[in-house]
Each structure stands twice: as C-alpha cells, then as structure tokens.
Amino acid sequence: MTESKQQHIFETWLDEHKALVFKVVRAYAFSAMDQDDLFQEITIQIWHSIPTFREESAVTTWLYRIALNTAIKWVKKVRKHPLSETLDNVQNVLQDSHLQIDERLSWLYEEISRLDEIDRSITLLLLDNFSYKEMAGILGISESNVGVKINRIKKYLISKSKKYDHHGI
Amino acid sequence: MITMEFEEMKKIWDSQNNEPMYGINEKALHNRILSKKRQAFHITNISELLSIIMYSGGACFILVMNLFRGSSGIFMYILSAWMLCSALYLLLSRVRRINGDHRFHRSMHGDLAHAISMATYQVRISYLMRWNMIPIGLLTVLGVWDGRKSLWIAAGILVFFILTYYAAGWEHGIYKSKKRDLEILQDKLEKEEVEI
Numbered sequence: 001m002t003e004s005k006q007q008h009i010f011e012t013w014l015d016e017h018k019a020l021v022f023k024v025v026r027a028y029a030f031s032a033m034d035q036d037d038l039f040q041e042i043t044i045q046i047w048h049s050i051p052t053f054r055e056e057s058a059v060t061t062w063l064y065r066i067a068l069n070t071a072i073k074w075v076k077k078v079r080k081h082p083l084s085e086t087l088d089n090v091q092n093v094l095q096d097s098h099l100q101i102d103e104r105l106s107w108l109y110e111e112i113s114r115l116d117e118i119d120r121s122i123t124l125l126l127l128d129n130f131s132y133k134e135m136a137g138i139l140g141i142s143e144s145n146v147g148v149k150i151n152r153i154k155k156y157l158i159s160k161s162k163k164y165d166h167h168g169i
Numbered sequence: 170m171i172t173m174e175f176e177e178m179k180k181i182w183d184s185q186n187n188e189p190m191y192g193i194n195e196k197a198l199h200n201r202i203l204s205k206k207r208q209a210f211h212i213t214n215i216s217e218l219l220s221i222i223m224y225s226g227g228a229c230f231i232l233v234m235n236l237f238r239g240s241s242g243i244f245m246y247i248l249s250a251w252m253l254c255s256a257l258y259l260l261l262s263r264v265r266r267i268n269g270d271h272r273f274h275r276s277m278h279g280d281l282a283h284a285i286s287m288a289t290y291q292v293r294i295s296y297l298m299r300w301n302m303i304p305i306g307l308l309t310v311l312g313v314w315d316g317r318k319s320l321w322i323a324a325g326i327l328v329f330f331i332l333t334y335y336a337a338g339w340e341h342g343i344y345k346s347k348k349r350d351l352e353i354l355q356d357k358l359e360k361e362e363v364e365i
Contacts, residue, residue: 022191025191026190044353092197094191101185157173157175161173
C-alpha cells in the first residue's frame with residue numbers, strides 16, 4: 001500500500017468515525033491530559049492498522065477493535081506509570097466542544113466509567129448496536145460470555161438510573 | 170421512583186453521533202509541534218556531533234597507532250581512511266542540513282515540516298550508519314587477523330559488531346516511529362484545516 005493511499009484512508013476514517021474514537025476516549029480516560037494521550041495513542045494505532053485491514057469486517061467494527069484494545073492496554077500502562085504533567089502537556093490538544101451536552105449522557109459516561117475495562121467495552125458496543133457475535137469477535141470472548149455480561153450490565157445501569165436525579169425528565 | 174430503560178439510554182447515547190464532543194486546540198497543537206521539533210533538533214544535533222567525533226577520533230587513533238608501531242598491515246590503514254570519510258560525510262550532511270533550516274516558515278505547518286524533515290534526515294543517517302558497521306566491522310576483524318592476533322580476539326570483535334548492528338537497527342526503529350508520529354500529527358492538522 002502506498003503512503004498516500006494510507007494517508008487518504010486514515011483521513012477518511014478519522015473524518016467519518018471520529019465520534020467513535022471520542023466515545024472510547026471519554027469512556028477510558030478522564031482527565032484532559034489522559035484523554036489527549038489516549039486519543040493520540042488510538043490514532044497512531046489506527047494508522048498502523050490500515051495496511052492489515054482486509055475488508056472482512058465493517059470499518060466501524062475494525063476501528064472499535066483497535067480503539068478498545070488500545071484503550072484497555074493504555075489503562076494498564078497508565079495504572080503502572082501515571083502520566084506526568086510536562087510543559088508539552090500543559091495545554092491539551094483535545095478540548096471539550098462548548099456544546100450543551102445532555103446531562104443524562106454525562107451520567108451515562110460516569111456509570112460506564114465505574115465498570116471494569118471489558119464491561120466498559122461491551123457497554124459501548126451494545127449502545128452502538130453491535131451484535132453479540134461482533135462483540136465476541138472484537139473482544140475475543142465467547143458469545144455466551146458476552147450475553148451473560150450484557151444482562152449484568154443492563155441490570156446495573158437500570159438500577160443505577162433509579163438513583164439518578166432525573167430533574168423531572 | 171423513575172427508572173431509565175435501556176432503550177432510552179441508547180437514544181441518549183446516539184445523540185452524540187451528530188455533534189463531535191471534542192474540538193482541537195490549534196495553539197496547543199502548535200506548542201506540541203514546537204516541542205517535538207526542539208526534541209528532534211536536540212537528538213539530531215547530539216547524535217551527529219557524537220558520530221563525527223567518534224569516527225574522526227577513531228580514525229586518527231588507528232592511524233597514529235599504526236604509524237607509531239610501523240605496522241605494514243593494509244586493512245587498518247583502509248579502516249582509518251574509511252572512518253575519516255564517514256566523519257567527513259557526516260560533517261557535510263550536517264552543514265547541508267543547517268543551511269537548509271531557513272527554508273521553513275515560522276508557522277504551524279512550517280514548524281511541523283521542519284520537524285519532519287529533521288526526523289527524515291535522522292532516519293536516513295541512522296540507516297546509513299547501521300550499514301556502515303559492516304565494512305568497519307569486517308576491516309577491523311581483517312586488521313586483527315592480519316596482525317596475527319588471537320582468533321578469540323577477532324571472534325570477540327565480530328560478536329561486538331554484530332550486537333552493535335542489531336542495537337543500531339533498534340535505534341533506527343525509534344527514529345522511524347518518531348517520524349511516523351510527526352506525520353500523523355501533520356495528517357491531523359491538515360484534516361482540521363479542511364474542516365475549518
């Protein structure tokens with residue numbers, strides 16, 4: 001694959017699926033500096049993955065696989081060696097867009113962040129309508145295991161929503 | 170007590186697909202580029218100077234030792250000349266690189282292009298210097314063999330050069346990955362500009 005073709009694919013993917021990357025970043029990294037670092041890490045892994053993409057799966061499935069695997073590894077790495085604030089990182093490249101964000105969405109992210117890394121991945125995939133088979137393929141676990149985990153996650157989120165102040169919604 | 174059904178959570182989740190939740194801070198991106206540029210400049214500068222000193226110092230040392238001992242072995246003289254040529258090549262490359270520095274604009278794009286150009290230079294030099302180990306290693310081993318030294322010494326030197334060759338490959342990989350990171354940053358920057 002030529003470099004210009006790789007670059008073209010990279011730009012197209014990032015343009016069409018940046019929301020997917022942002023979701024993973026927000027679910028796995030919580031400070032602005034961490035979000036920046038994880039975003040950078042995921043985009044690098046996406047770039048490297050392009051020559052090995054065989055179109056046997058949808059692009060979103062492929063990107064989720066890369067983004068989630070990178071995020072899970074990143075969490076383990078950061079747990080061992082937390083990022084230190086350097087001059088380079090004082091200002092973050094990735095910034096919250098000043099859009100009015102539905103506070104129920106913030107609540108949802110907060111609850112997702114309380115789950116372990118694998119359950120977090122399953123929740124993201126479930127919310128984005130992936131099938132059990134696709135989730136099993138992405139995460140490398142059995143479909144039955146995915147099913148068990150989904151039931152538990154749904155129960156957990158619904159029970160947490162009882163405690164959430166809906167502000168009359 | 171109100172509960173939220175999972176389908177409702179899905180609707181809330183889908184709402185973020187239309188509006189990106191983050192934007193890119195151009196100033197911070199520029200600062201990051203400047204920092205990477207400084208880092209690339211520092212690494213290139215130090216490794217260039219060290220290599221020039223090492224090659225020229227080594228060449229002079231071998232030449233003086235051979236002249237002092239009155240050695241007639243040809244390989245050590247060739248080695249000395251080869252190392253001197255390597256030092257000269259590095260020196261000329263350095264001068265060319267420094268002269269070319271002013272081609273870049275003081276803008277985000279210019280700084281990034283400069284950093285990439287420096288990283289490309291570093292990748293090329295590390296690649297050439299890695300392959301340069303082979304003639305140097307061979308000439309050293311031949312010189313030792315020619316000087317009727319123990320076979321073990323020659324074998325030890327050969328092992329040393331093989332290890333150095335692999336270490337140089339690892340170093341080359343680091344430079345390549347740094348260059349790749351910069352190019353990804355450039356892609357992101359270009360994409361941002363298209364969107365703006």
